[in-house]
Amino acid sequence: MAATIEPQLLTESTQDYLKAIYELTQAGGGAATSSIADRLSVSPASVTNMVQKLAERQPPLVTYRKHYGVELTNEGRLAALRTVRRHRLIEQFLTHVLGYSWDEVHQEAERLEHAISPLFEERLAILLGEPRFDPHGDPIPDANLTLPDSCALPLYRAAPGQVVRVCRVRNDNPALLRYLDELGLRPGLRVRVISSQPVDYTLQVELVDYDKQVVLGQALGEAVMVEAI
Amino acid sequence: MAATIEPQLLTESTQDYLKAIYELTQAGGGAATSSIADRLSVSPASVTNMVQKLAERQPPLVTYRKHYGVELTNEGRLAALRTVRRHRLIEQFLTHVLGYSWDEVHQEAERLEHAISPLFEERLAILLGEPRFDPHGDPIPDANLTLPDSCALPLYRAAPGQVVRVCRVRNDNPALLRYLDELGLRPGLRVRVISSQPVDYTLQVELVDYDKQVVLGQALGEAVMVEAI
DNA sequence: GCTATAATTTAGTCTAGACTAAATTATAAG
DNA sequence: CTTATAATTTAGTCTAGACTAAATTATAGC
Incomplete structure (x- = not known):
């Protein structure tokens, strides 16, 4: 000790x-x-x-x-x-x-x-x-x-179709944080993965709580960590 | 400017x-x-x-x-x-x-x-x-x-018989502050000066709000600042 | 007006933590 | 296996803000 x-x-x-x-x-x-x-x-x-x-x-x-x-x-x-x-x-x-x-x-x-x-x-x-x-x-x-x-699954690795909960957001980039904040993508939010592009890591997701769809690039897909619900 | x-x-x-x-x-x-x-x-x-x-x-x-x-x-x-x-x-x-x-x-x-x-x-x-x-x-x-x-009259200079309000306490001495705190001698408190010894600066005062009498030495009489009510 | 003492200033050192430039080591490509 | 490049380390400087010891200045008492 x-x-x-x-x-x-x-x-x-x-x-x-x-x-x-x-x-x-x-x-x-x-x-x-x-x-x-x-x-x-x-x-x-x-x-x-x-x-x-x-x-x-x-x-x-x-x-x-x-x-x-x-x-x-x-x-x-x-x-x-x-x-x-x-x-x-x-x-x-x-x-x-x-x-x-x-x-x-x-x-x-x-x-x-x-x-x-x-x-x-x-x-x-x-x-x-x-x-x-x-x-x-x-x-x-x-x-x-x-x-x-704490959770360790980056959003871009979640399987298409799956509904997950955001539990953590990488916080080294203020501009990125401001954008996530605008989208409402905060810990606790539920997200459904509509499509996931393995080549360029582009994601299409639905923000279940706001009934809204957004497209996320690689930086965002890596920054948002999720857990299965 | x-x-x-x-x-x-x-x-x-x-x-x-x-x-x-x-x-x-x-x-x-x-x-x-x-x-x-x-x-x-x-x-x-x-x-x-x-x-x-x-x-x-x-x-x-x-x-x-x-x-x-x-x-x-x-x-x-x-x-x-x-x-x-x-x-x-x-x-x-x-x-x-x-x-x-x-x-x-x-x-x-x-x-x-x-x-x-x-x-x-x-x-x-x-x-x-x-x-x-x-x-x-x-x-x-x-x-x-x-x-x-802010007020500038030290308690030891207040006239005997006068009722004054504590408005400020010199804060350079933690031990003194602890003692004043015990007595309840905080800003806002009303105090009546019963007697004031000009030679050794000893004070006898009544804490009006607690109906309690205390004797204060020079250090305390200088540390407590008051204003007329 | 002198002198002893106290207060202040000078001169020179030290340390933490930064820097640059140069030297070294590791790595990737041929 | 050699070499070019990238990463790392060494060596030496710099600055802020502290220190001590010695020198100086101000002041109080005679």
């Missing part, structure tokens, strides 16, 4: 790196220097530099082999999850309490996640009713940093 | 220095290097260094003459007021929405004030109903950075 490291012992940058590595390795495998650099808008050299420090810390927060990418240690993973919890609680707060729109929350949460105390985190979670998912449908780790299960 | 400088153009440290100078010069006159150093828990040399930078900026944020202390320029004052507004709005939020106690809010607000966006500030003010005073009774600058009038 690894002791969890209190966030105030980690600098903002450190937390940002851990969170980036966590998110990049969700898909499996190690995170490449250049993809971390991209995500944090930082030069690859800076990443190498920081990653070496993270690996040399006691306890180490990442494992690192030159030229082969980085993975989180258990301590690193827990620290990342703590930041993810804060980020997603704050997103939930921003939409539900302060009336932010979907696409505005990410940036704001990105700064606030580093400024709140453990007490704030706890009180916020209570105020929001210990939510298990944020506004994009991303799972919020609980106070013990356990993640609830 | 000086253009106001957006907070995101100022580093956290810069905002901290400006706010400290603002608060220290409220009493009138310039702020001494050592008093700024004390307030920010930083060495006097660091203060000299930073103050010189603030004076050399375009536009300058402070006026500075070696060995004679610092004052804010109008630009500096507006920037400080912006931070003060954020700080006090956040304090109000922490007590009214997240259920923080009086003495817990300051530290938390101290970090959050640097992490919020103009949108957050605006939404928060709306959520809270554009409050004019924070939980300690300190005036909150409005969106144009105008300060509401």
